[in-house]
Amino acid sequence: MRAHHSPLTGWRALLVAVLAAMGGPSLRAEDRVVRVWVFPFVPGIYQDTDGKAKGFFVDMIQEVAAREQWRLDFHSGTWAEGLERARAGEVDLLTSVAYTEERSRFLDYGKQSAYTVWSILYAHPKAGIQGILDVRDRRIGIMKNDVNGANFRDLCTRFGIPCTFQEYGSFKEVLSAVEEGKVDGGVTASTFGYAMESKYRVVRTPVVCNPFDLFFATGKGRHAAVLEALDRYLEQGKPDPASSYHTIINRWLHADDVRGLPSWAWKATAVASLLLVLSLVASAFFRLQVQRATREIRQLNEELEHRVTERTAQLEAANRELEAFSYSVSHDLRSPLRGLDGYSKLLLQEHGHGLDDDARHYLSRIRAGVQRMGRLIEDLLDLSRKTRGPLALQLVDASAMAQSVLDDLAHRDPDRRLETIVEPGIHLRADPGLLRTVLENLLGNAWKFTGKTTDARIEVFSPALEGQPQTLSIRDNGAGFDMAHADKLFGVFQRLHGDQEFEGTGIGLAIVQRIVHRHGGRIWAESALDQGATFHFTLSS
Amino acid sequence: MTKQTILVVDDNPDDVELTLRVLRNHRIANDVQVAHDGLEAMAFLEKAADQELPSLVLLDLKMPRMDGLEVLRRIRANPKTKHLPVTIMTTSREERDIVASYELGANSYVQKPVEFEEFEDAVRYLGLYWLILNVAPRP
Numbered sequence: 307m308r309a310h311h312s313p314l315t316g317w318r319a320l321l322v323a324v325l326a327a328m329g330g331p332s333l334r335a336e337d338r339v340v341r342v343w344v345f346p347f348v349p350g351i352y353q354d355t356d357g358k359a360k361g362f363f364v365d366m367i368q369e370v371a372a373r374e375q376w377r378l379d380f381h382s383g384t385w386a387e388g389l390e391r392a393r394a395g396e397v398d399l400l401t402s403v404a405y406t407e408e409r410s411r412f413l414d415y416g417k418q419s420a421y422t423v424w425s426i427l428y429a430h431p432k433a434g435i436q437g438i439l440d441v442r443d444r445r446i447g448i449m450k451n452d453v454n455g456a457n458f459r460d461l462c463t464r465f466g467i468p469c470t471f472q473e474y475g476s477f478k479e480v481l482s483a484v485e486e487g488k489v490d491g492g493v494t495a496s497t498f499g500y501a502m503e504s505k506y507r508v509v510r511t512p513v514v515c516n517p518f519d520l521f522f523a524t525g526k527g528r529h530a531a532v533l534e535a536l537d538r539y540l541e542q543g544k545p546d547p548a549s550s551y552h553t554i555i556n557r558w559l560h561a562d563d564v565r566g567l568p569s570w571a572w573k574a575t576a577v578a579s580l581l582l583v584l585s586l587v588a589s590a591f592f593r594l595q596v597q598r599a600t601r602e603i604r605q606l607n608e609e610l611e612h613r614v615t616e617r618t619a620q621l622e623a624a625n626r627e628l629e630a631f632s633y634s635v636s637h638d639l640r641s642p643l644r645g646l647d648g649y650s651k652l653l654l655q656e657h658g659h660g661l662d663d664d665a666r667h668y669l670s671r672i673r674a675g676v677q678r679m680g681r682l683i684e685d686l687l688d689l690s691r692k693t694r695g696p697l698a699l700q701l702v703d704a705s706a707m708a709q710s711v712l713d714d715l716a717h718r719d720p721d722r723r724l725e726t727i728v729e730p731g732i733h734l735r736a737d738p739g740l741l742r743t744v745l746e747n748l749l750g751n752a753w754k755f756t757g758k759t760t761d762a763r764i765e766v767f768s769p770a771l772e773g774q775p776q777t778l779s780i781r782d783n784g785a786g787f788d789m790a791h792a793d794k795l796f797g798v799f800q801r802l803h804g805d806q807e808f809e810g811t812g813i814g815l816a817i818v819q820r821i822v823h824r825h826g827g828r829i830w831a832e833s834a835l836d837q838g839a840t841f842h843f844t845l846s847s
Numbered sequence: 848m849t850k851q852t853i854l855v856v857d858d859n860p861d862d863v864e865l866t867l868r869v870l871r872n873h874r875i876a877n878d879v880q881v882a883h884d885g886l887e888a889m890a891f892l893e894k895a896a897d898q899e900l901p902s903l904v905l906l907d908l909k910m911p912r913m914d915g916l917e918v919l920r921r922i923r924a925n926p927k928t929k930h931l932p933v934t935i936m937t938t939s940r941e942e943r944d945i946v947a948s949y950e951l952g953a954n955s956y957v958q959k960p961v962e963f964e965e966f967e968d969a970v971r972y973l974g975l976y977w978l979i980l981n982v983a984p985r986p
Contacts, residue, residue, distance in 0.1 A: 644938075651967075
């Protein structure tokens with residue numbers, strides 16, 4: 307029967323109701339009582355934990371009942387029980403009934419299909435049932451008097467697949483049995499399966515079959531009006547997607563339909579989208595921060611470079627000032643000295659005969675002072691010159707250089723007889739000019755302070771000192787010095803010997819120390835009076 | 848025998864006096880002229896160029912108004928004085944002064960010693976060399 311969507315039908319019903327109401331107490335008085343059977347068939351119909359009947363069939367029936375003014379009376383039990391009670395007339399309305407020839411003998415069916423279902427085979431996760439052929443020789447659970455079970459059995463027989471069947475009271479029991487491994491697989495209706503499968507540790511196999519219609523049914527010969535009312539409802543509702551029929555179905559099946567998304571998935575998606583948006587905003591924000599920070603850093607870098615360049619320029623300027631200062635020192639300090647010395651000498655030369663011994667002595671002291679001052683100035687300038695300027699580091703043959711310095715000393719002082727031993731092959735990383743100055747000073751000192759020693763000996767060697775970088779040592783067996791005053795050794799103009807004993811301004815070691823420190827090394831000495839001295843230095847740390 | 852003149856260009860009165868005394872004591876030159884700075888030196892040389900140039904110029908570097916290097920440059924620029932023997936006598940030992948002097952054509956460079964004996968020797972040897980030993984260019 308094709309249903310035609312006609313609002314008039316509803317109105318007609320209302321009109322009938324109004325007329326009936328107006329018609330008289332006799333028609334109004336009787337509120338029909340409909341005893342409805344409830345069995346476990348989630349989500350179509352079932353008894354919830356609070357004892358109430360729920361499900362989409364229940365919602366439909368309640369809607370129609372409200373319209374028709376029925377009073378609903380729910381009774382619950384198993385599916386099979388329901389059939390029996392209906393046959394016996396103790397129950398008025400059955401839901402979810404499939405048509406069979408046998409049933410039609412004691413049941414009246416509605417004309418409209420209430421819902422279409424099919425059978426699904428569920429299996430134990432370890433059963434390995436992938437297709438119908440895997441069912442061979444397995445144990446399959448089915449619900450008693452259930453069309454799904456009967457259909458499946460029929461299927462197996464026709465395919466020639468032998469297997470054993472175990473009957474249970476409800477679909478719930480079937481799936482429990484599968485989960486517990488009592489049977490390898492179980493057959494349920496699709497509606498139940500989709501709604502409940504997540505609650506059991508079972509696998510939905512690809513085996514589906516036998517789609518069929520579910521009907522409302524009543525005991526034969528009774529309650530035709532009920533069926534008619536329900537038929538009308540279905541006839542109007544099914545073609546109209548906006549009808550309450552579909553609203554009810556969607557409410558029960560859409561939410562639990564595993565083919566769609568479960569409700570938590572929608573919530574999760576919403577949350578995820580929100581998080582995504584937030585993260586995008588955050589990342590944009592952070593990117594902005596990073597950009598700003600990068601810009602700042604770049605700016606700071608430029609500033610830093612600028613400052614370094616400035617500072618370098620300042621240092622260079624300072625260096626040049628120092629040079630200019632030394633330059634003027636060398637001119638302006640020395641000139642008067644020349645005058646002092648010159649006039650003193652001329653005095654002695656031209657008028658010496660007229661002077662007594664004391665006068666001549668005073669003049670000679672003046673001259674001595676002047677000459678000494680000249681030497682001090684020379685040395686100061688030397689020190690300043692030697693400690694300015696960049697280091698030009700190279701690998702230098704220090705042994706060869708030491709030998710050359712000793713040769714020079716011998717050349718200037720040919721009358722000296724002394725023994726010199728230079729260890730060959732000592733190489734140091736140094737500025738050659740400055741290294742030469744160091745050696746000239748140290749060897750010059752050794753030469754000088756062995757001046758009064760018989761069997762004088764000067765040695766140049768490289769001792770292997772643990773944990774030290776390469777060290778060069780110069781040892782002599784000359785006058786030596788008292789170690790108690792060793793801290794004054796490298797002071798500018800500091801001397802540990804009087805001018806009478808050995809000449810010198812005391813600047814040599816100060817220059818040597820400056821040069822050694824500029825190379826990043828260190829210098830130290832050991833000595834004892836009259837037992838010579840040994841000076842050690844390194845040119846790196 | 849031609850007159851041997853030495854021109855001393857120096858702003859330091861002590862150095863001038865000492866130089867003169869040495870030259871006189873050792874009878875090195877007949878005539879010693881003194882210019883106290885570069886301008887005086889140029890004025891003297893311009894006049895002398897037409898008459899008789901000095902046999903030697905002892906030229907100090909650090910002078911006011913016009914320094915020694917400028918004097919040297921001008922001496923060498925003038926064809927009349929181009930070949931004049933010039934010895935730089937200065938307190939400076941700075942590399943750049945030495946190089947500049949030779950670049951501009953100085954004949955020799957002597958650092959004025961502080962010790963009088965050395966100073967004496969320097970002046971004597973210079974005088975003996977340039978006036979007696981050296982053959983001067985005559986225009």
